Amino acid sequence: MKSFKKIFSTKSKSSHSPESSFKIGGMGSLKVLDVTPSPEEDSEKLKKAFQGLGTDEEGIIEILGHRDASQRKKIRETYQKLYNESLIDAIHSELSGDFRKAVILWTYDPSERDARLANEALNSKKRGIKNLEIIVEMSCASSPQHLAAVRQAYCSLFDCSLEEDIVASVSSMPLKKILLGLVASFRYDKELVDMDVANLEADRLHEAIKTKELVHDDVVFILSTRNFYQLRATFDCYQKKHGNSIDKDIMKLGKGDLESLLKMVILCIDTPEKHFAEVIGTSIIGLGTDEDSLTRGIVTRAEIDMMKIRGEYMNIYKSSLDDAVIGDTSGDYRRFLVTLLGGKI
Missing domain, CATH: 1.10.220.10 (Annexin)
Structure with a gap:
């Protein structure tokens, strides 16, 4: 393999006030208080929101809906220490319906959340490509570190590996082969691209599509091991050299589960x-x-x-x-x- 060349190289009024100023991190939409209360204070307010005549849903949203993942983790740990009770269990007993599910998923550590969503999808009575979306998302639209954390959380929670459950739950051999390649991967995560490799692999992907070998070992290797920047360059080369975007050429072969899964993989990598x-x-x-x-x-x-x-x-x-x-x-x-x-x- 040729060496890779780099081509890319307000203050709050009060932490307790509903009018406190917020900050938004990166391209996320979550608004976090400039100055947040301590995890002890948040835990005490949540406990009060769960007690009394009726649950204070607005109070729960006001706290958890404005805390980032690291802050939510501290609140979970502090709540457990203060009350000898799981915050997740408390939310489960006090809330209901889609609101309860959303708050619980949000309150989990992100890796545990995705592990639970993946397990639920793999054990669902519903079968179909839509059920596998979460597995593609955490493999192709998240960082390699996040995927590794999800796999570790999965083993801890369910006493088996994510790969074992994919083998047991997904009946289609082509889908199984692609998903196993994706979840077992640990991609390089820096912005490095080798354009010679991008050109070669664009041609290899085109050949596999032309000969309808969508689960050829080369295809699985390229999609599951190359870093996202490298793959975006490969997809770009593909379109320039062969006239169509790679996902369009795949969908020309049919609209079955295999084609749909590969299209999803490419979209999650290229434009999540x-x-x-x-x-x-x-x-x-x-x-x-x-x-x-x-x-x-x-x-x-x-x-x-x-x-x-x-x-x-x-x-x-x-x-x-x-x-x-x-x-x-x-x-x-x-x-x-x-x-x-x-x-x-």
Whole structure:
């Protein structure tokens, strides 16, 4: 392999006031207080919100909906120490429905959340490509470190590896081969690209598509081991050399599960914001709302790239993502999702 060449190389009024100023990190939409209360203070307020005549749902949203992953972890640990009770268990007993599910998923450590979502998908009675979205997302739209943490969490929680459950649950051999390649990977995560390799591998992918060998060892190797910047360069070379985007050429072969899975893999690697905009859009548009997909799309990306997803949603659907969520949800569930989107009702 040739050597790789680098081509890329307000202050709060009060931490207790509802008018406290917020900060937003990176391309995420989550608004975190400039000055946050201590984990002890947050834990005490949550305990009070769970007690008394009726649950204070607004108080729960106000706290958890404005804390990042590291702050939520400290709150979970502190709550357990103070009350000898799991915060997740307390939320489960006090809340209900889609609101409860969303708050619990948000409160989990991100790696535990994805491990649980993957386990739920693999053990679901529903079968189909949609169920495998979470596994592709955590493998192709997250950092290598996050995927490694998910695999470790999966083993701890379920006494078996993620790979074992994929083998046991996914009946299609081609799908199994691709998913196993993706989840077992630990990609290089720096912005390094070798254009000679990109050109060679663009041709190799084109040859595999032309000969309908979509699960050729070379295809699985390229998609599951190359770093994301390298793959984006490869996809770009593919389009320039062969006229079509790689996902379009794959979908010309058919619209079966294999083609759909590979398209999802490519989209999550190339433009994850487009994938998640479509996940959210598909969950809202049509008859009835797919709350599980809507929750997953917002909860898993609020701290990562929700601002980009918002822009992509507008490009695809010519409407505001925030307005779509507000129009299609209600009550505390709506209030919580809008909070994670950085809005207020």
